[in-house]
Amino acid sequence: MIEYYRFYEVESLISQGKLKEAAEELRSLQKLYLELSQENSKLKVQLHELEEILSISRNIIFDGDAYWLISGGEKQGPFCPKCYHANGDLIRMHVYKKDEFNLKTKWVCPHCSFSAEPDVDLDTGKAPSQRAKIIPFMQ
Numbered sequence: 701m702i703e704y705y706r707f708y709e710v711e712s713l714i715s716q717g718k719l720k721e722a723a724e725e726l727r728s729l730q731k732l733y734l735e736l737s738q739e740n741s742k743l744k745v746q747l748h749e750l751e752e753i754l755s756i757s758r759n760i761i762f763d764g765d766a767y768w769l770i771s772g773g774e775k776q777g778p779f780c781p782k783c784y785h786a787n788g789d790l791i792r793m794h795v796y797k798k799d800e801f802n803l804k805t806k807w808v809c810p811h812c813s814f815s816a817e818p819d820v821d822l823d824t825g826k827a828p829s830q831r832a833k834i835i836p837f838m839q
């Protein structure tokens with residue numbers, strides 16, 4: 701912390717003609733200023749990291765199978781719940797279609813191999829029973 705009164709001391713030393721002492725005091729203040737600038741930069745980086753963590757925690761949702769991040773109005777994911785719970789890592793799971801009609805998908809984490817078989821199709825966001833139209837076979 702720079703004590704503001706020290707600048708007045710420099711001014712006083714100069715007015716008294718003590719230029720050598722004033723220059724010494726200015727070098728000391730310069731060193732303090734550089735230390736404060738470095739600390740300020742470090743704190744700004746920490747603040748940015750914490751703001752990102754806070755933003756993620758406010759925009760992440762769990763649908764029962766995986767985590768999803770809402771960013772810019774878009775739903776991104778699925779992210780592995782096991783990795784997120786272990787250390788907060790958002791690892792995007794690979795999506796595999798299980799059948800030719802894309803009615804079932806399987807999500808697999810490339811990091812920990814956790815897998816989920818959600819009952820929701822990624823293309824429609826609806827469970828197969830919700831998007832299927834039931835056509836009576838016979839009346």
Ligand SMILES: [Zn+2]
Pocket residue numbers: 780781782783784791809810811812813814
């Ligand atoms: Zn994982």
